[in-house]
Amino acid sequence: RNIPLWRGPSVDEVLTLHSHLMEICPKGTTLREAAKIMTSTGRTSVVVEMDRGGSKFGLLTENEVMRAYLDGWAKRARVEDLLCSTELEHAELLQHFQIHPTLSLTEAASMMLSAAEPGQTCHHLVVRDVGGAWLGVLSALDIVRALHALPSELEVAKAGADQTTVDMIMKPRSSAPSVKPGDTIEEALSALDIHGQNAALVMDGDIFHGLVTPRCALQAFADGIPKDERVLDWLQQRRSPEGPRHILVGTRLIAAAALMTTYRLHHLLVVEEPDASPVGVLSALDVARGVASINSRCPFVSLGWLRLFGGPARFSLQAPAPTLDASPAALGQKRARSTDIVVEVDDDDDDDGMLLNGEP
Numbered sequence: 001r002n003i004p005l006w007r008g009p010s011v012d013e014v015l016t017l018h019s020h021l022m023e024i025c026p027k028g029t030t031l032r033e034a035a036k037i038m039t040s041t042g043r044t045s046v047v048v049e050m051d052r053g054g055s056k057f058g059l060l061t062e063n064e065v066m067r068a069y070l071d072g073w074a075k076r077a078r079v080e081d082l083l084c085s086t087e088l089e090h091a092e093l094l095q096h097f098q099i100h101p102t103l104s105l106t107e108a109a110s111m112m113l114s115a116a117e118p119g120q121t122c123h124h125l126v127v128r129d130v131g132g133a134w135l136g137v138l139s140a141l142d143i144v145r146a147l148h149a150l151p152s153e154l155e156v157a158k159a160g161a162d163q164t165t166v167d168m169i170m171k172p173r174s175s176a177p178s179v180k181p182g183d184t185i186e187e188a189l190s191a192l193d194i195h196g197q198n199a200a201l202v203m204d205g206d207i208f209h210g211l212v213t214p215r216c217a218l219q220a221f222a223d224g225i226p227k228d229e230r231v232l233d234w235l236q237q238r239r240s241p242e243g244p245r246h247i248l249v250g251t252r253l254i255a256a257a258a259l260m261t262t263y264r265l266h267h268l269l270v271v272e273e274p275d276a277s278p279v280g281v282l283s284a285l286d287v288a289r290g291v292a293s294i295n296s297r298c299p300f301v302s303l304g305w306l307r308l309f310g311g312p313a314r315f316s317l318q319a320p321a322p323t324l325d326a327s328p329a330a331l332g333q334k335r336a337r338s339t340d341i342v343v344e345v346d347d348d349d350d351d352d353g354m355l356l357n358g359e360p
Helices: 011-017 031-041 062-070 079-085 087-097 105-114 140-148 153-159 185-195 214-223 231-237 253-263 284-292 301-309 328-336
Strands: 045-049 056-061 124-128 134-139 200-204 207-212 246-248 267-271 280-283
Touching (some): 011 105, 011 124, 011 134, 011 140, 031 045, 031 062, 056 062, 062 079, 062 185, 062 214, 105 284, 134 140, 140 253, 140 284, 185 200, 185 231, 207 231, 246 253, 253 267, 253 284, 280 284
Parallel strands (some): 246 267
Antiparallel strands (some): 045 056, 124 134, 200 207, 267 280
16 A cells, blocks of 8 residues: 555544634633633643733643642642743744644644654644644544544545454553552552553552543542542542443444544543453554554554564654653653643744744
8 A cells, every 4th residue: 555545634624623622711721720621621632822922822731730730730820830831841842743734634643643752642733824823733532533524434444444443553451551559649640651651550450440541630630639549549439431431342443433532532441341351442542543554554453563563663653662760850850741732932032932823
């Protein structure tokens, strides 16, 4: 398959289809308010007006809220204060996170993967027109929604999503981070940060107790849950997502996309039979990786081979993770970096930082 067979809808078409999901918060929005908005809407990011003069915006993601929670930021702290406190650290990421609305779905998915740093992931891309005006944000779940919204069985067949099953592109249980039921919320969320992952299995041996994601941090931050609470105790009392979380091995990818879209789920647990412990985790970003590989020689399936054999660098879809260091110093460095924050700056040298300029 050297000749591209399927490119998918344009980014502009995807954003237009789901424009009602975009959230723009006014100046002065607090971290708690932003966390509640993301929790209630199912979004993984919100756009915030910045109180820095001009018409500028900042992008706050659930991963940034998770790090703010771990680092002890107050719930009443303003979002722009958090964004501006890390603006210099993200200045070098600007070009990697901006895409044009005419880009195809497969190209956008590839950009999302290439923008990630080693050991980190990228879940959001800022969409801007040729004049520089900000148009919206494309997330990994938006790519899932686009796959689900394909207009015909022919389009589904062209994409290869009719024959692809979830076990072909999921993360095997062995490669997903895990925590113990007696670990604290801080320890569980720190495991996500250290491993550069957005889902950790709560396991007691072979017994599965739940799934920890940055969305857990959103709820904990909004509800004022202390970081030293046991993760199992909190999972038993927190609000559970509506809809089924488990999906059977062998389920077609298009069915998984429908489930994630309908119930706004960013992660599905893949099981061999109902009520069994998961054998893997399927994330929206895994689906994006699959979409990025559609025009490769072995679409979707090639992801499994790449993971297994760590194929040639020129075929790599994700930069290899560095050796993990769980020391407090390393953890602090990890939290200081964010590959999810997408920023735009003016040409002025003194205005560099996490700002999205809404003007051409």
